[in-house]
Amino acid sequence: MTIIDRLYERVKEKGPVCVGLDPSEDVYPAGFLKKFPSPAQAALQFCQEIVAATADLVACYKVQIAHFEALGVEGLQAYRDLLRWLRAQGLMVIGDVKRGDIASTAAHYAQAHFGGEFAADFLTLNAYFGFDALAPFLPYLAGGERGIFVLVRTSNPSAAEFQDLVVEGRPLYERVAEKVAAWGEGYRGQSGYSLIGAVVGAHPGVLARLRPRFPSLFFLVPGYGAQGGTAQDVAPAFFAGNGAVVVAARAILAAHRGKPAADERFPHYAREAVLAMVEDLARCLP
């Protein structure tokens, strides 16, 4: 069973929630940061408390490396330690790194984020460079223990600027999805999904267009919750309740806002928010 099949099984069992671990002052309870000798230690501890309160409810976690990179060397040490801690518990983790470069450089990123200290189960990648950006990651996929999500159509306001440009009568993102599906053809697991999936934001029209055409692509769907997407918006990402995970970060991490005893009980509120999200999605999934 490859890692994408394990993710598929986990979605079947727990539902498709992927908690985004994006630690920052913006989501900490008021008194949290000052309890720690450094922002990096606060970030690590905050994420660990969120995970401890939610691990039995989720499909996987996505860790945004930018939030750790902003804290410098010590931040990246916390990123490394968080990924190791998550994976040591058997939890699946997507390293949200969105790297993309020429092949000789991408080989170093592959070493860093699949082979080295920052090893994740899945990575997000940017394919503006074409196939070269992915090629060095593929040897790591051969054992079935690593997977990739390539940016296809993102969830941000200016995404349409380039991604929706029309190429031969179809949006650019669809052309990207075609290439991604073709690259992943040799990496399909038992579930039918490929170790090479796609990042597709919570746009119902985009999801409805891509889902039936690319049955082998597992979707990583950002944009739910704080970014404005609803369960109905993400419902077209699924085949029979599977084939996608839906990311929520801020809506979970800052669920304590305005609640009593947030400083102590923020993990409890995160858990409640995940439970609500699992139910919200279950109601709307086909």
Add this chain to the structure above:
Amino acid sequence: MTIIDRLYERVKEKGPVCVGLDPSEDVYPAGFLKKFPSPAQAALQFCQEIVAATADLVACYKVQIAHFEALGVEGLQAYRDLLRWLRAQGLMVIGDVKRGDIASTAAHYAQAHFGGEFAADFLTLNAYFGFDALAPFLPYLAGGERGIFVLVRTSNPSAAEFQDLVVEGRPLYERVAEKVAAWGEGYRGQSGYSLIGAVVGAHPGVLARLRPRFPSLFFLVPGYGAQGGTAQDVAPAFFAGNGAVVVAARAILAAHRGKPAADERFPHYAREAVLAMVEDLARCLP
């Protein structure tokens, strides 16, 4: 005088060579790595010796973060220390990070690579997300001390896969260049060049197409030397010998290959290779 004007003046004085600091076993002399307690310390020392031997000859340096990321936390410490050491000498440095994400995430990357421990003078960025990917970097440009190079048309074999797709009769990369030029309009320095420039590979046809249409874009041109580009290939990147820097990494860093006493004299061979490149470019520039 903004930093892009300083780069312009430096190109006028020294020529347009940008040495790419991409340290790895592939470019070290045979006995180099084993002199150090760790690969990260070897990477830092190697780059410093190359810089010490070439600093008076070049326009600027470009440091490829992937090579340091591959070495984990200690590698990123070396990246931080290298950037600090370069900038403390008044040398201009491009952090080749090619980050790109939604605005709330890009804000953390901007903090990391302009405001924080990894601060560089210039950064490379990926604009697949549209303007959102750049917006959080712009406040750092306001003081005139930071600049950006956005990926427009890259130098790798599969670059054409998406970048050359035809959108309304023109290649996608030209549409990207248009947007980049428009975003940079308010950031033009005395030289006429904007703090927001473009990465355009050593393709003479692409450079000849873009150069006259986008006079405010300073070009960062990879692909010379080991990647196959010649001085004639990069000549169309220039207006009167300025407006671009040409990157060479491997051709400089591994210039010692097959030469006598490479272990001790590799900085000397790097210097000779830079001198040859400066002359090679000077002969071909308009």
